[in-house]
Amino acid sequence: MTASEIQLASRLSAVKPSASMAASLAARALRAQGTDVIDLGLGEPDFPTPRHVIEAAHDAALAGQTLYTAAAGTPALRAAIAAKFRNENGFDCSPDDITVANGAKQIIFNALMATLNDGDEVILPAPYFVSYPEMVKLLGGTPVMPVCPAEGGFRLTPEILQSAITPRTRWLFLNMPGNPSGAVYSEAELQALGAVLARHPQIMVLSDEIYEHILFDGRSFLSFARACPDLRPRSLIVNGVAKAYAMTGWRIGYAAGPSALIRAMNTVQSQSVTSVAAPMQAAALAALTGPQDCVATFRAAFERRRDLVVRGINAIPGLTLAPPEGAFYAYIGCAGLIGRRTPAGGLLADDTAVVQYLLNHAHVGAVPGAAYGLSPYFRISTATSDVLLQDAIDRIARAVSALSEAK
Secondary structure, eight states, X not given: OOGGGOOOOGGGGGOOOXXXXXXXXXXXXXXXXXXXXXXXXSOOOOSOOOHHHHHHHHHHHHXXXXXXXXXXXXXXXXXXXXXXXXXXXXXXXOGGGEEEESSHHHHHHHHHHHHOOTTOEEEOOBSOOTHHHHHHXXXXXXXXXXXXXXXXXXOOOHHHHHHHOOTTEEEEEEESSOTTTOOOOOHHHHHHHHHHHHTOTTOEEEEEOTTTTOBOTTOOOOOHHHHOGGGGGGEEEEEESTTTTTOGGGOOEEEEOOHHHHHHHHXXXXXXXXXXXXXXXXXXXXXXXXXXXXXXXXXXXXXXXXXXXXXXHHTSTTOBOOOOSBSSEEEEEOGGGTTOBOTTSOBOOSHHHHHHHIIIIIOEEOEEGGGGTOOSEEEEEOOSOHHHHHHXXXXXXXXXXXXXXXX
């Protein structure tokens, strides 16, 4: 059988690879040719994983913790996660209502695999994380992507939510602080959404809270589970250690939810990856129960970098950036560049063209807003050094100044 004769599943025809990974790979390919590229496509902290976390994984492996664990995760890790939710987020759950997977993305995938039937709808407020709609489509669902404009802080409102609901709606996804926008919801805003959901008991809520510790300007985090306790029986609270502890490559995500859903997700996991590697779970346990000073240190650095990028981008004619309230991204408005021409005569027709121009001319890797469901914007990660961010801003400024008005 030749490659052209391989029959792929029809469901893949509507699914695209990760846009952020594709942007990063394009930057790496250019770098491999000898070009000095600043890759701001992927969102992962540039800090090393804390040493005590690494040592915990090493010690666990040396102690023989190298066998399968329960699909849901080790009892010690699930107990620590339950304590984390109780102490940090203000809601109680049993370790039996917690599951651990290979990253928050797999948590979400398992939840959708366990619940979606063909044609079920999932509301994904735009701008949304790039993988949300692709996972929904891969599992037979239909993404519904209402736009939440910049004028409203990129936040979902009760009116927008209500207009997106149909009898086929199965899930609402919330992401706070948001990727790519950095949007954060107040208690009143979450409760207003909860009031709409209370009228639609068939809808479950997936609250992706993985950036909870990366908040700026003195904000404090409020979990959806705490804001809307009456909806706990149909809410899945998703989190992980990747962002707060600089552990993206360790692949540890976790969630708390209703027991029936958690059991179904564990069944999916047991028949796919079996479990998360035991030493990785030991590392996550150390992250959650060990010294927490790194969390504050990282947050302070991310806020400083946010401020640097906001100042620099807003000084470039044609670009706009409201200060993100959390996470480590800048979702940059580029409407002022659409319709302009590059030095080679190319037309910047959309944000995809803008991103391609920045890569080729400024040698800065970014992700187009089209990948997040809202244009014309582009996203850069601010989770890298101040020096690289300043260099990237300077390069973007020079590239923008080289554009000309379309004739």
